[in-house]
Amino acid sequence: MVSWSPEGVEMRQLTVLDNGLRVWLDPVCGARSVAFGVWVGTGSRDEPGEYAGACHFIEHMLFKGTIRMDAYRLAREMDRLGGNFNAYTDKEVTCFLARVRPEHVRQGLNLLSEMLLDSLFDPSQVEVERRVIFEEMAMYRDSAEDLAQDAFASALWGDHPLARPVLGDRNSVERIGQEQLLEFFREWFTPDRSVVAVAGRFDEYEVLEYIREAFGGWKGRSEKKRSTPISHGGLQHILTRPGEQVHISAGTAGPALGDDWLYTAYVLSEMYGAGPSSRLFQRVRENGGLVYSIVSDVTAYSDTGIFGISLATTPANVKRVLDEILSESIRLLEEGVSQEEIEWAREQLISAILLSAEGPVAVASRAAKLLLTLGSVRSLEDVTEGIRAVGQDAVLCAAQRLLDIRNWSWAAVGPRAGSWRRALEELKGG
DSSP: OEEEOTTSOSEEEEEEOTTSOEEEEEEOTTOOSEEEEEEESOOGGGOOGGGTTHHHHHHHHTTSBBSSOBHHHHHHHHHHTTSEEEEEEOSSOEEEEEEEOGGGHHHHHHHHHHHHHHBOOOHHHHHHHHHHHHHHHHHHHTOHHHHHHHHHHHHHHTTSGGGSOTTOOHHHHHHOOHHHHHHHHHHHOOGGGEEEEEEESOOHHHHHHHHHHHHTTOOOOOOOOOOOOOOOTTOEEEEEOSOSSEEEEEEEEEOOTTOTTHHHHHHHHIIIIISTTSHHIIIIIIITOOOSOEEEEEEEOSSOEEEEEEEEEOGGGHHHHHHHHHHHHHHHHHHOOOHHHHHHHHHHHHHHHHHHTOSHHHHHHHHHHHHHHTSSOOOHHHHHHHHHTOOHHHHHHHHHHHOOGGGSEEEEEEOSSSSHHHHHHHHHHO
């Protein structure tokens, strides 16, 4: 399938190879580089308990040597191309991404292909990387904010895999070896679950042939399906650890990527707490002086989502902060929102989306994720039109679904001393 831009200059092309791999090509006018990558539609939410952390472990192992090259030579080959090679794992996607000069795109694609299709998963390197992952876990355990977010996911979704940390836990990672990694890789990292996306300065016809050469031999089909979590409103997880502040993460289940009220939730979040002029920021920080940062956000997945807030404050201020959040939420529900406030929030949101979509890496990433979750790529014009169509009644309806904070799930990480825990327990009681 080929679609042309309105100006008839740039071509965006989706091709499906015989092995089921989707290829998205998107030239970017004025670009001086090419960004490309493989996005596999498998993430930490797809891992059974005994494999928790497998996707992230696999992400690491693909940099540890192939049939032709050991880890050092692989790194030297990346450096030789003078580009950036990286990878990441999240809840629904594992990505291997590169950005190079246009003359190196073929070699870069071949390098990614070799990593994905010919990695050895050598047992000695598995042990080395296991230790690296343990160090990464230790780094995250030092962050109270990260702990609060993980605890919130657990409060919201219980023992569903979507609630688990992307890194897994020490026990599961300790049990995973070469055999388990290879088994999970064969079952979940397959071409029919994947997208190769390319954006920037390149010749579409040449690059499509390069991709056929590099990835046409990728074999396998996945019959694996993911399950949708059930949210558990009103649950609380409270953790204690030394520190000067209490870190709080809270919220409720929100819209999925394909839901028709997703844009409405984004607009609501923008006016509720997403920026410096939002209601919560103005009330809790600017007027109250109770926090350094407080922010609301919408995180949308393929089949569910989160609407929530995060903040940090001293233990003595927790009760006052919670009272202010509750009061502002009630005020919004009772008084509604003005047309002026809606228009401001829509324009702020549109600007943030358009600015974040600039550059070859952003273009390729956005297209790949949408293809994996929705099966199609929404144009930015469609997105902005959808946001501008959000009205007062829709925002109020979304607020009624999302802003009863006494039914939210809550997580907090803070010092043992103090009465701040009681403030959270009283909030649950309504």
